[in-house]
Amino acid sequence: MKQPNTQALIDIRNVGKSFIEGGHERIVLHQASTQIQRGESVALLGRSGSGKSTLLNILSGIDAPTTGVITIDGVALHSLNERDRTLFRRRNIGFVFQFFNLIPTLSVEENVLLPVELNGTVTAAKRDAARELLRRVGLGDRGAAFPDKLSGGEQQRVAIARALAHDPALVLADEPTGNLDAATGEQVLQLLDDMTRQAGKTLIMVTHSTAIAARADRILHLEDGRLVEHSLLEVNE
Numbered sequence: 575m576k577q578p579n580t581q582a583l584i585d586i587r588n589v590g591k592s593f594i595e596g597g598h599e600r601i602v603l604h605q606a607s608t609q610i611q612r613g614e615s616v617a618l619l620g621r622s623g624s625g626k627s628t629l630l631n632i633l634s635g636i637d638a639p640t641t642g643v644i645t646i647d648g649v650a651l652h653s654l655n656e657r658d659r660t661l662f663r664r665r666n667i668g669f670v671f672q673f674f675n676l677i678p679t680l681s682v683e684e685n686v687l688l689p690v691e692l693n694g695t696v697t698a699a700k701r702d703a704a705r706e707l708l709r710r711v712g713l714g715d716r717g718a719a720f721p722d723k724l725s726g727g728e729q730q731r732v733a734i735a736r737a738l739a740h741d742p743a744l745v746l747a748d749e750p751t752g753n754l755d756a757a758t759g760e761q762v763l764q765l766l767d768d769m770t771r772q773a774g775k776t777l778i779m780v781t782h783s784t785a786i787a788a789r790a791d792r793i794l795h796l797e798d799g800r801l802v803e804h805s806l807l808e809v810n811e
Contacts, residue, residue, distance in 0.1 A: 693740055
């Protein structure tokens with residue numbers, strides 16, 4: 575249900591997530607709470623298995639919390655059924671994945687236009703906008719190419735364009751440089767940071783790298799299932 579807008583785009587309130595494994599409860603998230611403002615860039619740090627991807631899945635509505643409430647742009651995700659959560663995700667959230675997740679049978683331009691097509695008709699104006707995004711990521715001449723003809727860095731640039739193509743309020747990036755070499759990863763990060771900031775998008779980026787986290791406005795750290803805010807200085811200690 576749509577609720578009155580608050581200043582924050584995202585309100586995470588007492589969110590917990592647990593699983594039953596071998597007859598025992600494993601707590602992944604414990605009473606996580608924070609607010610994230612519109613246009614803010616947030617790095618989510620934590621060791622492998624700390625629950626970073628789980629929290630991202632809950633934020634996107636792919637998974638549901640065991641306890642607590644997440645509200646995005648005035649919409650309480652728990653109030654939506656599975657179909658409505660899917661529609662909300664398609665309209666309001668863009669994704670950048672570690673392994674690109676481009677569809678190999680679609681051209682670069684078709685991959686970028688996919689979230690637009692899922693949300694409705696691809697008009698000439700929207701096609702022009704997708705081509706402009708490809709131009710901005712340095713691939714304006716590769717729209718007709720297929721993903722297997724691109725390098726890893728080029729594929730991630732396409733993924734960034736795709737994540738922004740339907741004008742989402744929120745972009746979620748899960749280890750976006752994890753499959754790239756250091757130099758290419760740095761270029762991709764700069765591009766992701768620049769394009770989301772220029773478009774006024776909220777960015778939440780999962781990473782284990784403090785160097786990557788240094789780009790963000792805020793750093794959130796998952797420690798023993800608890801969400802804690804740190805300064806970069808504290809993270810580097």
